[in-house]
Amino acid sequence: MAMLDTARGRIYFQDTCREDEGRLHGTVLFFNGWALSSRYWSGIVRRLRPRYRVITFDQSGTGRSVLSTPPPPFTVPGFADEADALLAHLGPFDRGGIHVVGHSMGGMVAVEFCDRHPGLIQSLAIVNCGIFDDFLLEAFQYVVVGSMITLFVPLRGIFRFEPFTSLLVDRVIAKPLPDRWKKVIAEDFISTDPAAASAVGKFAIDPDCVTSYSRKAVTLDIPLLCVVGMADRTIPPEGMLALHQRRNSSPTPYPTTLCRMEAVGHLPMLESEEMFFNALLMHFAASSAGYGSGT
Template identity: 30%
Template sequence: MAYVKIGQSNSPIFYELSTPAEPEGTVIFINAWCSSARYWKETVKRISSRFQTLTYDQPGIGRSLSKEKPLPATYKGTIDNGSNEVLELIEHLQLLDKPVHVVGHSLGVVIATHLATVLESRGKLASLTIINCGSFEIEDRKGEILIPFIKLVVNVKRILELPGLRQLTIRKLTARPIESIYEQFIISDMVASDIRIARELALSSLTPVNLERYHHEVDALKAPLLLVVGDRDGTIPPKGMYNIKRFKPTANLVPFPDCGHFLMLERPNRFAEVLLQHLSLNVISFR
């Protein structure tokens, strides 16, 4: 684990880089909204013997939140800033000697897809994995259903630590039991996150312009695409993941019928198996 100063945030970014003796490739993980990278631990543990992994916390969130060095008022939580930051981190760590795999979850997928688009334009993208962040036809306005939930969480997030509300929140995010330590991480990350950055990043992800760009970027990507969907996701409707498969028939869609939004914690072994299979299938072409 380490910190590095990158981007416009003027605040140290926390990251963890795990490197096996003979890595078959590099995997970059992009977190869900208001979440630190701690919830990827189960996945990293299961794939890091074969693949180099990079996880990080976005500015103002998780271990990148600093009371001593708060984010400047000029810094904005936007999709472009988020994508530029992780690209700068990847370049700083000199991870682009070969194409990399990008894995995005929830609203972090919008950042991940823009990053993947930039990497592909440079010939540096091995594959993209999208987890529980479907694309809808713009006229459906599905993204708007998340806005009330986001505003509620941001405005009253302190009370999420109350036992009853904590469990209600976890039940909205999961359909199966997860380890209590990860329940604590999810809630504490939401509660501690920088209010302004949390609001800006979420609402930036859901603007019609960025939702349309997300749709077009997914459609335009040539790299192998893995779609992983929790069919009982109560946060972002699973229908949107199946919509991607409809307009992107070459994508590999893997459903988790009994899982919700945090399926990598609900079925950690199964998720790691699916991801490893996808990564392994897409190593040969990029050696």
């Protein structure tokens, strides 16, 4: 178990770096969604590691990481600071750049991180973390998400048992998952620090945070892959479609690709692992073809 001491606490991370790193095609860094540890990336990590160095970590307040005393503020810049600390600890990253993947709330943090390191980031993939206008922020689905956060966090212990485990997991998926993944998702939610769960869940739908995220996501000068589960009932898929459209209408010369995953919900890396992996692999390869050339 690898732990990194930071100003925000002890951050748990995994790094697949090996002695044959010179033959790998760069590094992939993952940012997790709300109330999730990095465990749910394990299938994708297993597929990527023959080709890439892969780094995953548990953001403060989640998984195996240990909060500082007093706890740090749970903000987008704060979580990006944790990735910065990992970057300083595990670098340098001078072979092939870094491919960044951010899921859900982690997409907001990933964009902040990429904005801080423009010369180092080779590509970005955003998964089910769209951009929204005011009318969408007031949409029914967002009201539901806010209500779920307020209701579920204080009662999170009940999700250790059926039928509550399935109630929690089925809300975010469109395709059935094996029981082991249901257990992981429920365990992660239950073990997440309640203050972190509440703060993160709310800033992810805060209009000011969303506006800042939207502006940066549209204007980042790096290749972007937008992955959207079209049956996502947690975050409206229209937001990812809007991000793809606005990127293609923006002045950035870097390509923006859309991967529509039909009949897939909020967890495409679990619901359709092979399709998700192939989309990442194609995106990384296309981005790496122009690495260091400015194209």
